[in-house]
Amino acid sequence: MGSFSLLGSLTGILVETSIAAQLGLSKSSDSFYVAFTVPYIICNLLTATGQFSLVPFFTTLETRHSDEEFWRGFSYAVNVVFLGLGGLAAAGAAAAPWLIRGVAPGLTRPQIDLAAQLCQWLFLMIVPAGVAETFRSFLLSQRRFALASAAGFIRNSTVVLLILFTFQRYGAYSIVLGYLAGYFLQVAVLGVQILVSFRVRYSLALVGSGEAFQNLRGAGAAQLITALSWQAVVIVERIIASFLPPGTLTALNYGFKILGTLSELLAGSVGTAALAVISREVALKAEDTARKTFQSVLAITVVTVSPIMVFCLLLPRNIIRLVFERGNFTPEATALMSVVFFYYSLSLGFLAIFRVLTFYLFARHETGWFIRLSLLHYGLAVALDLLYVGALRLGPRGIPLALLSSLAITAGLAFKRNLAGLKEVLDRSVGIFALKDLLGSILAAFAVCLLRFWVTPSATKSGNFLYICELCGAGSVVFFGMLAATRALPISDWLRAWRSPQDN
Numbered sequence: 001m002g003s004f005s006l007l008g009s010l011t012g013i014l015v016e017t018s019i020a021a022q023l024g025l026s027k028s029s030d031s032f033y034v035a036f037t038v039p040y041i042i043c044n045l046l047t048a049t050g051q052f053s054l055v056p057f058f059t060t061l062e063t064r065h066s067d068e069e070f071w072r073g074f075s076y077a078v079n080v081v082f083l084g085l086g087g088l089a090a091a092g093a094a095a096a097p098w099l100i101r102g103v104a105p106g107l108t109r110p111q112i113d114l115a116a117q118l119c120q121w122l123f124l125m126i127v128p129a130g131v132a133e134t135f136r137s138f139l140l141s142q143r144r145f146a147l148a149s150a151a152g153f154i155r156n157s158t159v160v161l162l163i164l165f166t167f168q169r170y171g172a173y174s175i176v177l178g179y180l181a182g183y184f185l186q187v188a189v190l191g192v193q194i195l196v197s198f199r200v201r202y203s204l205a206l207v208g209s210g211e212a213f214q215n216l217r218g219a220g221a222a223q224l225i226t227a228l229s230w231q232a233v234v235i236v237e238r239i240i241a242s243f244l245p246p247g248t249l250t251a252l253n254y255g256f257k258i259l260g261t262l263s264e265l266l267a268g269s270v271g272t273a274a275l276a277v278i279s280r281e282v283a284l285k286a287e288d289t290a291r292k293t294f295q296s297v298l299a300i301t302v303v304t305v306s307p308i309m310v311f312c313l314l315l316p317r318n319i320i321r322l323v324f325e326r327g328n329f330t331p332e333a334t335a336l337m338s339v340v341f342f343y344y345s346l347s348l349g350f351l352a353i354f355r356v357l358t359f360y361l362f363a364r365h366e367t368g369w370f371i372r373l374s375l376l377h378y379g380l381a382v383a384l385d386l387l388y389v390g391a392l393r394l395g396p397r398g399i400p401l402a403l404l405s406s407l408a409i410t411a412g413l414a415f416k417r418n419l420a421g422l423k424e425v426l427d428r429s430v431g432i433f434a435l436k437d438l439l440g441s442i443l444a445a446f447a448v449c450l451l452r453f454w455v456t457p458s459a460t461k462s463g464n465f466l467y468i469c470e471l472c473g474a475g476s477v478v479f480f481g482m483l484a485a486t487r488a489l490p491i492s493d494w495l496r497a498w499r500s501p502q503d504n
Contacts, residue, residue, distance in 0.1 A: 005269035008152025021327030035118035052362035054137035106242030128183035135190035155182035267352035271359035278363035312345035343400035350407035380406035440482035
């Protein structure tokens with residue numbers, strides 16, 4: 001899961017790098033990302049949350065029902081997703097001009113016209129995106145992780161190739177073409193694996209009954225409510241950013257995408273791999289085992305997130321320069337992007353924990369709590385956006401700071417209310433582990449800061465890459481060495497897991 005998620009994350013960054021090299025931070029880039037706003041939100045929500053309802057759904061049918069009911073549930077999910085997203089795509093394409101005016105009223109008329117045209121085509125991609133996510137969730141429920149985890153890599157690689165080879169001819173439309181081709185290729189590859197690996201019994205089922213279908217509808221309703229709520233948050237932030245200096249909207253978009261990519265790589269891959277396991281444990285009513293599995297998910301997430309967060313906070317300019325500074329992405333754009341990236345990086349830890357908590361809630365079928373948490377988080381984010389940017393005049397820093405504040409408040413309230421038995425999950429052993437992780441993070445930060453005085457950064461791109469590798473490598477050695485020394489990560493356990501992975 002981690003390996004293929006890494007490939008997907010790297011190629012996802014290459015997509016943004018390719019777009020940035022062609023459009024830079026400009027009026028054209030703002031137009032594209034405004035057009036991309038609503039279709040991207042829908043696709044991102046499908047990818048990020050579709051598995052939360054579908055994996056437990058397929059797992060429950062497999063555990064408690066017959067093969068006939070299992071395949072009827074699979075057909076039901078595919079049919080409903082295809083028809084529902086088809087109607088939504090048609091409605092979105094028709095309403096695109098009005099959506100653009102609502103999302104970014106501060107743009108000029110030529111920018112709005114271009115964004116509306118791009119948006120109409122971008123809405124088409126949500127149909128193959130939904131079907132691909134259904135196929136991916138089915139494979140994950142059957143513990144077929146390889147191609148399911150590589151779906152993002154397949155899509156992103158297609159987008160990058162089409163931008164590289166067709167941008168001079170089609171301009172911004174080459175990006176649209178890349179996303180459409182990438183999602184259709186996902187559907188084809190995942191569909192072929194399902195046909196080859198299973199004796200598929202597809203039907204035109206559009207009706208289902210029973211506990212599994214009720215839980216699926218409940219999870220689907222929860223996703224719809226939170227999707228609309230998150231869309232409102234993004235639209236408000238786009239409106240605010242459209243009145244800030246040109247390029248700010250794009251910088252904020254890149255910053256949040258990097259944050260989301262890191263969260264998905266470091267926390268999402270662990271949660272995805274554990275979702276089917278926890279869902280089975282819940283279906284078998286093994287609550288203690290499910291709780292211990294979630295503790296393991298939290299521990300792995302904290303260990304992977306902590307050093308990355310340290311490096312992002314201490315080396316933001318070097319990282320942004322390595323990833324983006326080429327073509328029309330100038331050093332001035334790097335300076336603005338570095339500030340945005342630094343403030344977004346402050347939220348990485350909270351966002352990763354919120355991500356794995358979402359997996360746990362859906363595995364336990366506690367969609368009501370997910371809705372309450374999400375609405376609280378989104379409402380706080382909007383209120384704090386207006387406070388930090390509008391009242392306190394913090395500029396581009398205000399929106400990432402609002403995200404940090406809203407996540408911190410939401411996490412605190414979730415613990416206070418003992419959501420999903422969090423107080424039992426976060427017991428004394430987890431607290432001691434967190435303290436050891438914090439100590440390792442502090443020492444890693446100290447090592448990186450010390451090396452910054454000894455190692456001079458290079459003006460070349462290759463030299464900058466080596467500089468990042470040296471500092472992050474040293475910090476990683478200190479961090480994991482500290483965890484090993486305090487037995488937070490016993491070496492013997494890792495060696496045993498490496499020799500017998502099926503038993504761990």
